Amino acid sequence: MSRSPLPYSQKILELFRNPKNLGRMEDANASATAGSPACGDMIAFYLKIDENMVISRASFESYGCAANIATASMLTEMVKGRSLEEAWRIGWKDVANEVGGLPSVKFHCGVLAVGALRRAIREFFRRKGFRPEWMPGKETFEEKQALEEEELSKIISKKLMLGEAEEK
Amino acid sequence: MKNLENVRDLVRYHGEVEREVYLDLENSTPIPAEVLQEMLPYFTSKAYGNPTLTHKQGWEAYETIMNAASFIARLIGGSSPEELCFTSGEAEASSLAILGSAEGKRGRIVVSTIDPLNILLPVELLEKRGFEVVKVPVDQEGFINLEFLSDVVNSDTLLVSTSMVNNEIGTIQPFREIVKMAREGNPDVIVHMDASDAYGRISFNVKDMDVDLLSLSSYKVMGPRGVAALYVRSGVKVERIIEGPIGTQPLWPGVENTPLIVGFKKASELAFKDFDENISWMRRLRDVLINGLLSMEDTVLNGPTGLKRAPDNVNISFLHCEGEALTIELSFKGVYVSSGSACTRRILQPSHVLTAIGREYEAAHGSILMKVSRYHSVEDIEYVLESFKPAVERIRAMSPTRRV
Secondary structure, three states: OOOOOOOOOHHHHHHHHOOOOEOOOOOOOEEEEEEEHHHOEEEEEEEEEOOOOEEEEEEEEEEOOHHHHHHHHHHHHHHOOOEHHHHHOOOHHHHHHHOOOOOHHHHHHHHHHHHHHHHHHHHHHHHHOOOOOOOOOOOOHHHHHHHHHHHHHHHHHHHHHHHHHHHO | OOOOOOHHHHHHHOOOOOOOEEOOOOOOOOOOHHHHHHHOHHHHOOOOOOOOOOOHHHHHHHHHHHHHHHHHHHHOOOOOHHHEEEEOOHHHHHHHHHHHHHOOOOOEEEEEOOOOHHHHHHHHHHHHOOOEEEEEOEOOOOOEOHHHHHHHOOOOEEEEEEEOEOOOOOEEOOHHHHHHHHHHHOOOOEEEEEOOOOOOOOOOOHHHHOOOEEEEEOHHHOOOOOOEEEEEOOOOOOOOOOOOOEOOOOOOEOOOOHHHHHHHHHHHHHHHOOHHHHHHHHHHHHHHHHHHHHOOOOEEEOOOOHHHEOOOEEEEEEOOOOHHHHHHHHHOOOEEOEEOOHHHOOOOOOOHHHHHOOOOHHHHHOEEEEEOOOOOOHHHHHHHHHHHHHHHHHHHHOOOOOOO
């Protein structure tokens, strides 16, 4: 899409400057994180789900770049008032489109945001003790990617520690 | 919100700034007006010929280039203009040094773990072509392990290539000792030093150093981009790495870019004029900036302090604060800096320098690199410090990592 990671779209910069639904939600009944500080991006997603399985509120926290912040913020807007099934069906490309497009090196930010949301929804049902028919038993692409990124960060930190040990 | 088509409108939409302070001199520079003034006639009315040709405009171009080469060679202690080869930038100068001295040979190449990519990437290319590459580790301040260096330079060692001053964390290496040890390990070794961050900021002399090859960059002394130079001590064998019609320089084919070379010379002249005053001014601003930023909580200085640190270099990690986000936030305040975060790089890897000095990945992602110049004022630095505090607080407030 572009030769460089920047420039960001107008929408991304606007959400970076004035993020919507930012902050930890104390009364959330579903939450999850994706990514890790070692990878340089991490998202925490919080949901308040009502008795009709509709998301009444959503919020996020982010340790990451402007694309990370903007995609997470956009996703909280997109899921508000949606049923869990509808929220589940939002893919990373939908989020990328909503923020006015992502540079290719930032696609993973959209993936991570959706990964965090789906984890929160999956965790919600796991605690309820059932899995709705629309939710696949296996992890989706976005959830797998989030996991891969976390695994990678573990390998990297292990490597760093080994490197230090070798020097000693 | 109306659709904003260009960067200027987009930035203005987010508010006017009180002051603009450009501290990203690592990555590019505005050039002083005097440098531009010096260059301008060479585009339009002066010495615009091809320096190899036999007419007035060609002769003048040749004379101009030779004068610039003599001038710069003298500044570094070289003995003749023939020892200086102008190239189209720093990457090209160091590639010429490394690839050009390895051409047709075999052997070990020794670098350090924190060398700039202008050294590490051409060396990786040679590794793929079958050369053995050894990377010498550094300590927590970035100083090269001299014992390790002396162990790995032997009769099979073809080239030792490293930087005199680290471009990211400002470590001033014991470069004379490095050359001495390399020669003790193998009297025939070729020693290349990247002096991009040393030139104009610390005193050195190629003769005293006993170095064979040395890269200099124009924009790192606030000259124009697109021009650099490689010093090649007479008698040292280097092959061309680019082929084409040779002009006045045996190691670089093409038509020499006279206006840029003139700009490089003028920028060098300004950097060396009032050298001691400039350096102590930069050191003072550097320390005001470092101390001000370190007074914020969860901050770590990367690299050494005092006289062991380049006078212009500031590199600080802000924990729980992702660096790319911080550079953007600061940009909206008119403060321009860069980060060692993976996010700001196309390769999505955090700074290899910071991980080599033992920083955790998170500290590397939260690092900010700045360089001060003789043109910055105390007011500039105070403005930068005022801007940093709310910027770091806002980015940190978004992060879930403090609880993790």
